[in-house]
Amino acid sequence: MGLRRVLQQGDKALLRPSREVTDFDARLHQLLDDLKETNDVNEGMGLAAPQVGVLRRVFVVTDISGAEDISIEFINPEILELSEEREEAAEGCLSVPNIWAMVERPKYVKVKALDRHGVPFELDITDNYLSRAVQHEIDHLNGNLFTQQAGRYLSEREIDAVMIERDRELRKRRKAAKASQGARRARSW
Numbered sequence: 718m719g720l721r722r723v724l725q726q727g728d729k730a731l732l733r734p735s736r737e738v739t740d741f742d743a744r745l746h747q748l749l750d751d752l753k754e755t756n757d758v759n760e761g762m763g764l765a766a767p768q769v770g771v772l773r774r775v776f777v778v779t780d781i782s783g784a785e786d787i788s789i790e791f792i793n794p795e796i797l798e799l800s801e802e803r804e805e806a807a808e809g810c811l812s813v814p815n816i817w818a819m820v821e822r823p824k825y826v827k828v829k830a831l832d833r834h835g836v837p838f839e840l841d842i843t844d845n846y847l848s849r850a851v852q853h854e855i856d857h858l859n860g861n862l863f864t865q866q867a868g869r870y871l872s873e874r875e876i877d878a879v880m881i882e883r884d885r886e887l888r889k890r891r892k893a894a895k896a897s898q899g900a901r902r903a904r905s906w
């Protein structure tokens with residue numbers, strides 16, 4: 718299929734809980750590939766199946782903590798632990814364009830899920846971007862949008878500032894990750 722249309726706030730499908738995946742077949746793999754492609758084209762941090770009108774417990778997120786972006790696929794995810802420590806940060810959503818708000822969430826999360834072949838895995842997520850993205854996408858699977866738990870909404874100027882800060886943070890991380898990768902390479906010949 719390829720690119721899929723992202724449903725926008727107001728569409729009732731976004732408010733319905735999604736069902737568990739039972740078949741790890743070519744159709745699921747196509748859905749996952751399409752979610753990744755649609756997320757990348759829209760420069761999203763993550764995209765859940767209900768956002769493209771498929772009410773299944775599936776989402777992809779982009780891990781931006783390393784030298785290169787890595788897409789991670791989650792099927793039938795379950796939260797195992799949420800940190801007591803919480804953090805408030807700006808959040809947006811591809812289904813709610815041009816609106817950003819402060820949302821308070823647990824800072825870290827431990828999740829278990831299945832990969833596209835039905836193989837279970839667990840992730841202890843300490844990266845704050847990834848932790849927030851995973852919690853946000855799991856909310857989508859339960860029919861919840863971030864606007865339901867939003868604190869203060871950001872002005873246009875504040876949204877610009879958030880984007881600039883995020884870009885700066887990403888560049889810094891990428892540089893650090895590349896430097897450590899270079900060091901590993903230099904030592905391993």
Ligand code: NI
Nearest residue numbers: 809810811812
């Ligand atoms: Ni979203």
